[in-house]
Amino acid sequence: MHVVVCVKQIPDPAEPGKLEGDNTLDRSGKLILDESDSYGVEMALQLVDKAGGGEVTLVSMAPNNETSGLRTALAMGAAKAILVSDPALSGAGALDTAKVLAAAIKRAEPDLVLAATESSDGYTGTVPAQIAAILGLPSITFAKEVHLDGETVQVQRQTEAGYDEVTSPTPAVVSVTAGVVEPRYPSFKGIMAAKSKPVDELTLADLGVDAAQVGSAGAGQEIVAVDDAPAREAGEIIEDDGEAFTKIVTFLDGLKVI
Amino acid sequence: MALNRIWVYAEATEGKVSPLSLELLAKARTLGGTVEAVYAGADADAVATTLGAHGATKVHSTGDLSGSLAGVPVASAIAKQVADGNGPDLIMFGTTYDGRDIAARLSVAVDKPVITNNVDISAEGDDVVVTEPVFGGTKLVRTKFTGGAPYIALFRPKSFVAEESGGAAAEVASIEVTDAGQAKVTNRHVEEASGPKLDEAAVVVSGGRGLGEKDNYQLIEDLAKLLKAAPGASRAIVDAGWVPYSYQVGQTGKVVKPTVSIAAGISGATQHLVGMKGSKNIVAINKDPEAPIFSVADLGIVGDVHKVLPKLIEALKAR
Numbered sequence: 159m160h161v162v163v164c165v166k167q168i169p170d171p172a173e174p175g176k177l178e179g180d181n182t183l184d185r186s187g188k189l190i191l192d193e194s195d196s197y198g199v200e201m202a203l204q205l206v207d208k209a210g211g212g213e214v215t216l217v218s219m220a221p222n223n224e225t226s227g228l229r230t231a232l233a234m235g236a237a238k239a240i241l242v243s244d245p246a247l248s249g250a251g252a253l254d255t256a257k258v259l260a261a262a263i264k265r266a267e268p269d270l271v272l273a274a275t276e277s278s279d280g281y282t283g284t285v286p287a288q289i290a291a292i293l294g295l296p297s298i299t300f301a302k303e304v305h306l307d308g309e310t311v312q313v314q315r316q317t318e319a320g321y322d323e324v325t326s327p328t329p330a331v332v333s334v335t336a337g338v339v340e341p342r343y344p345s346f347k348g349i350m351a352a353k354s355k356p357v358d359e360l361t362l363a364d365l366g367v368d369a370a371q372v373g374s375a376g377a378g379q380e381i382v383a384v385d386d387a388p389a390r391e392a393g394e395i396i397e398d399d400g401e402a403f404t405k406i407v408t409f410l411d412g413l414k415v416i
Numbered sequence: 417m418a419l420n421r422i423w424v425y426a427e428a429t430e431g432k433v434s435p436l437s438l439e440l441l442a443k444a445r446t447l448g449g450t451v452e453a454v455y456a457g458a459d460a461d462a463v464a465t466t467l468g469a470h471g472a473t474k475v476h477s478t479g480d481l482s483g484s485l486a487g488v489p490v491a492s493a494i495a496k497q498v499a500d501g502n503g504p505d506l507i508m509f510g511t512t513y514d515g516r517d518i519a520a521r522l523s524v525a526v527d528k529p530v531i532t533n534n535v536d537i538s539a540e541g542d543d544v545v546v547t548e549p550v551f552g553g554t555k556l557v558r559t560k561f562t563g564g565a566p567y568i569a570l571f572r573p574k575s576f577v578a579e580e581s582g583g584a585a586a587e588v589a590s591i592e593v594t595d596a597g598q599a600k601v602t603n604r605h606v607e608e609a610s611g612p613k614l615d616e617a618a619v620v621v622s623g624g625r626g627l628g629e630k631d632n633y634q635l636i637e638d639l640a641k642l643l644k645a646a647p648g649a650s651r652a653i654v655d656a657g658w659v660p661y662s663y664q665v666g667q668t669g670k671v672v673k674p675t676v677s678i679a680a681g682i683s684g685a686t687q688h689l690v691g692m693k694g695s696k697n698i699v700a701i702n703k704d705p706e707a708p709i710f711s712v713a714d715l716g717i718v719g720d721v722h723k724v725l726p727k728l729i730e731a732l733k734a735r
């Protein structure tokens with residue numbers, strides 16, 4: 159059983175976001191493993207375990223050969239990683255990202271590909287289905303439960319009303335929602351072992367991807383302006399003295415909702 | 417004109433067209449050009465009346481797809497129309513489970529980008545520009561399509577106001593699905609929710625991790641009942657299993673824009689705020705005076721939910 163997990167390395171969401179001169183997100187600082195993807199990594203490790211053996215490979219596209227997020231996932235237990243870095247990728251959109259990741263995944267020849275439903279910084283929620291379309295694979299998004307059973311994958315997929323049971327032949331691309339599993343904390347041993355696990359660093363040329371097709375060159379979109387959104391006016395903030403509930407009642411009364 | 421033909425992907429449950437689809441149709445009508453719908457379901461004839469009344473002149477129907485996930489078949493049908501020269505200049509999707517899947521697959525099939533999370537669109541001369549909020553909605557990014565038609569865009573719920581156009585029932589035409597896809601839906605589960613729907617209610621009462629434990633969510637349910645409100649939740653307590661996912665408000669949950677939202681024990685993370693800061697009025701209760709939720713509150717109570725909520729509930733009961 160060979161599971162590939164797409165893991166995005168992102169600027170720490172706890173830090174305020176910054177834009178570059180060309181209005182793309184500043185990704186120059188240290189990047190961390192997107193929390194959304196820690197669920198995919200955990201799910202992959204559990205599926206391989208249940209299958210009675212196999213391996214988890216990480217695939218990531220990030221600027222500047224950044225590996226700190228990958229090391230976190232390797233410390234959790236993934237065996238190795240493929241990292242695509244290329245200056246030509248700055249300004250890449252979701253479709254470009256999917257083209258690059260698909261080329262890398264193809265090399266790994268997985269039985270299953272996992273990703274998160276959406277990343278924390280880009281949250282387009284389209285990359286996993288785009289990867290599947292490029293590779294000609296079935297895709298199931300919004301998975302809240304995943305079971306592998308021989309050559310098929312069974313998924314509970316969230317819907318507006320509840321959930322659907324979906325089955326598909328493998329290989330397939332499955333995107334998981336946050337909270338599906340409890341991501342493990344890397345052990346000390348895991349952290350030490352991660353330092354020597356292989357990270358295959360590739361450029362676009364290594365992958366045989368034409369740089370003119372991806373990155374801002376291929377994006378098909380251009381940011382024309384970034385404006386401040388109209389701010390909400392500051393309201394009244396009061397300290398509860400035991401009677402603050404009457405303030406709420408008066409406020410709701412004024413809105414005629416009670 | 418840049419946009420001669422606009423398609424809106426329409427969704428419906430049990431014959432009722434979703435509010436989001438109607439919102440998109442209303443916006444599409446302001447962009448100039450012909451507005452048509454794409455629909456996947458056995459009941460295109462039944463929804464054609466509503467779609468027509470909201471401005472669609474035609475419904476391109478794939479027919480019954482039950483048993484399949486929508487992404488592959490619907491994208492294949494639209495891509496075929498594009499390949500045959502019958503495609504739209506712009507296709508608008510709602511940010512829904514199926515909308516994202518179809519738009520993603522379509523973007524690969526026609527090799528054009530899909531721009532996501534939009535709250536607005538405008539056609540300015542030959543330029544088609546979409547607007548997306550970032551950093552928790554504090555900044556608005558405007559992006560122009562540069563790769564030629566078809567432009568593919570996903571829109572967040574409640575970005576536009578649905579409005580009837582008084583049009584006649586839309587003409588139904590079928591479009592051919594060239595790939596049914598390999599993923600099959602074998603069973604559907606509906607989680608019943610009582611009371612008003614979260615994204616339609618006039619009052620929303622949401623609870624977060626500040627409630628302390630699962631049983632305390634009852635305070636939210638009780639308050640909601642008294643206010644005829646829909647109960648909502650932050651993702652933290654959905655992930656913790658206190659309430660079903662359908663309660664979640666925020667970026668990955670529902671977008672609410674009620675007359676008033678009450679947030680109890682919710683910190684106000686950016687991903688939560690984007691789902692509720694469009695509420696006309698916001699009341700927040702949080703024991704931390706620095707909680708970001710207070711930056712959007714019209715009335716903020718710095719206090720303990722376990723003290724404020726029971727008193728509020730008693731006071732409302734007494735009325």
Ligand SMILES: Cc1cc2nc3c(=O)[nH]c(=O)nc-3n(C[C@H](O)[C@H](O)[C@H](O)COP(=O)(O)OP(=O)(O)OC[C@H]3O[C@@H](n4cnc5c(N)ncnc54)[C@H](O)[C@@H]3O)c2cc1C
Binds near residue numbers: 684685703
């Ligand atoms: C990709 C992505 C998507 C996300 N999508 C969503 C989404 O759609 N919706 C969403 O909500 N979140 C979403 N999140 C999660 C979000 O970042 C926050 O983690 C979450 O909203 C926090 O929930 P909370 O406010 O209940 O919990 P916390 O952040 O833990 O806040 C609890 C609050 O309760 C207060 N409190 C504690 N005790 C009391 C008391 N006794 N009385 C009063 N106040 C008290 C505390 O001061 C604190 O402010 C997303 C995150 C990511 C990465």
Ligand SMILES: Nc1ncnc2c1ncn2[C@@H]1O[C@H](COP(=O)(O)O)[C@@H](O)[C@H]1O
Binds near residue numbers: 218255259274
């Ligand atoms: N640059 C990237 N490297 C690796 N995985 C990615 C990358 N971008 C997106 N993904 C995967 O696709 C998911 C959805 O991303 P998005 O479509 O940006 O919301 C992410 O959570 C990752 O699993």
